Amino acid sequence: MSQIKSVAGQDLRDMFSAATSWLEKSSADIDALNVFPVPDGDTGTNMMLTMRSTMEEAYRAPDHSAAGIAHAMARGALMGARGNSGVILSQIWRGLAQGLEEKETFTAADLAAAFQQSAQIAYKGVSNPVEGTMLTVMKDAAKAAQSEVDADNEDIIAVLEATVNAAAESVANTPMLLKVLKDAGVVDAGGQGVYTILEGALRFLRGETELMRLRKPQIIVSELPHSASMPQSAVVDEVPYGYCTEFLLKGEELEPEVIKKRLLKKGESLIVVGDDTAVRIHIHTLTPGNILQLAAKLGTMHQVSIRNMDEQHQDFLEMQKERMPTTDTAVIAVAAGDGLADVFGSLGAAAVVPGGQTMNPSTKDILQVVESTLSDKVIILPNNKNIIAAANQVQSLTQKKIAVVPTKTIPQGVVALLSFDYEAEFNTNAEIMEKALPSVKTIEITRSVRATKINGLKIKRKQPIGLLDGELIAVGDTNLDVLNQLLSRLDLEKAEVVTLYFGEDAEAEETEQINDGIMEKYPHLQVELIRGGQPHYSYIISIE
């Protein structure tokens, strides 16, 4: 493949111009990645508009050196920056311009150094930098560029390839760093935007313009498990959002750092960037008037935009509705323990009602979660025989269509959720899910709360006891002993998958022992060990 060792100003302009068109194709997809409650509803569009302004200025630049073009880009970006992401993007170009200062053309090493500068400046512009956003993506990308250069690679395409690959990985990793992303099961929109721009520039340098015309950028998918949005945090709480306020302040001897300090306490998501003649300000505040008054004393305001974020939030919810999978049915599950809640979330439950054996949720608790889901049709998995009745009451209290699949144990709930048919209708689905229940056997191991006699067993207080499909049929001195009694009652030859959910009080050593014991005794079984985090029950075991 041909190598490129240096790039001139016009090529710099053309490559990011191509990158802008590339981003433009993806902007709607990037918009769709936005996560409530980060209420900047349109990251893709904002970045695209910022890039347009960036490149328009680049085409007006009288100086065609790399430095001249980069400076024009930085200026265009600052003037046209929109939204949080646009402002950070403008910082990236400002860093690039600083890095390419006085360069007629630039080499791979120059580019890597300039990217480093971009990352640094971008972090500086934000009052409270958050990892797992476009800041992280730019930082990781710049780092990869630098190490490629440090490995003596002079080919700009190769260095940019390393940069783009690192950006992609960094984007895929954003849900790991930022919980809101993980909960929503998406990658960071701004990060995706940065990646797309860099990728567009790379494709242009590789000469893939024809392909760029026909294709469109791919949204990076994260393979991370995403947990169910717990209703308390996501929908039930009404967080006051206030107004997203942004404008460009022009004046003389402006001091961005001083302005930033003065605005710091006035709201959230504050960004103040610029130089002594032009400063761009972005803030989420309940009192936009105060911000504007303050700014009016410093200079003239331009491109003032104040948007009500509660309205944006409503729009966002509407959009989420449209983005739901092919089905309009939500499934909610009752489970105790963060591990179990994550399991249900990762399998597509819309929400998890906290509760279980010792803490039965009320009808009202379940109703609240039902109302909080975006679907009009909700299937409830009570996962406990003492909760089924409360779940059955929900229908009489809501306009939504409700079906209760009478799951008595966590493993039954999991099997029901797994068998969910994405193309089936609501009632059919409830039937399919109920039909799946006999395909699983449940073992639960806990400790007796009092001395008693039951099913011919004499049980002492705090002694390990075992239940098979809800019926107490084993008692012993150790958990292992109880488990073995229960396993001997089952025909494991026909079973295929055993899932062991260990509870919050399960001992790691014992868990290993149990796991190894099953694998040794029944080598044909696929055994999975999952942290359930459930209280009181050391082990819940599913046998399919």
Added chain:
Amino acid sequence: MAVKIVTDTLSDITSDLAEELGITVVPLYVRFGETIYKDRVEITSEEFYRKLVSEANLPSTTQPTPNDFLQVYEALAKETDEILVIVVSGKLSGTYQSATQAKELMKGKCRIEVVDSLSVAMGMGLIVVSVVNAVKGGENLDEAADLARGAIARSHLVAYFDTLKYLAKGGRIGKASGLLGSLLSVKPILTIRDGEMAPLTRVRSLSAGLDYIYNYVAGFSNIEGMAVEHATTPDDADQLVERLGKIYPKERIYRSVISPVVGTYSGPNALAITILEGKKK
């Protein structure tokens, strides 16, 4: 002159079947590192899957060039003046564009119609087979294209995947993205809807997957054609054919292998079953 039919290798129509049907199959490309192979021509499925699991980097795939189609069109134009081109879903590949661009390059030398099958693998293959059989009755190009479009809604693909890793990394996950991220190991069952991958359900083992597929097929009362394909597990596919023999004559079930380009996204151990429903009477 009879209408000539062209498709691409993602139809999973084997070279034997292509010869029998008298159709032309244009290969896509699959690339491992610096080496580019013509799908099914320069790399066999066996070789491909061996490399897929052993190479550090995943392969990438590319549509045929317009020139690839142009050459086919020019060759066929010597024998016919009507060509029907049935290609893989435009949401999964840019093959449709290449086929259409080549049509423009022909500048009307021959009547050409390009149909997006909105499907892939034998989901598209059985559409092609159905059209070829119909065209023997002397249909003209417009009628043949209508037949192809009509067959799209009758083609039902159901696939068992061992993992969604390849589909997700290849950017073809479509509506099945909701199945990603499970904390338990699950095997997705997918279909194709409106030209993109979509979820049907999930199972936890191969045998549960095979049960699901059997029941899915058993839900059809009017079956015109059936195909069973494997990636790396021919025995599983053969057993499924035996079992499906209770529903449909097993000697009429087309057996094929998931082509390298499709395999790039399905990964090893995948199985795909297609039902072509009969026309409603």
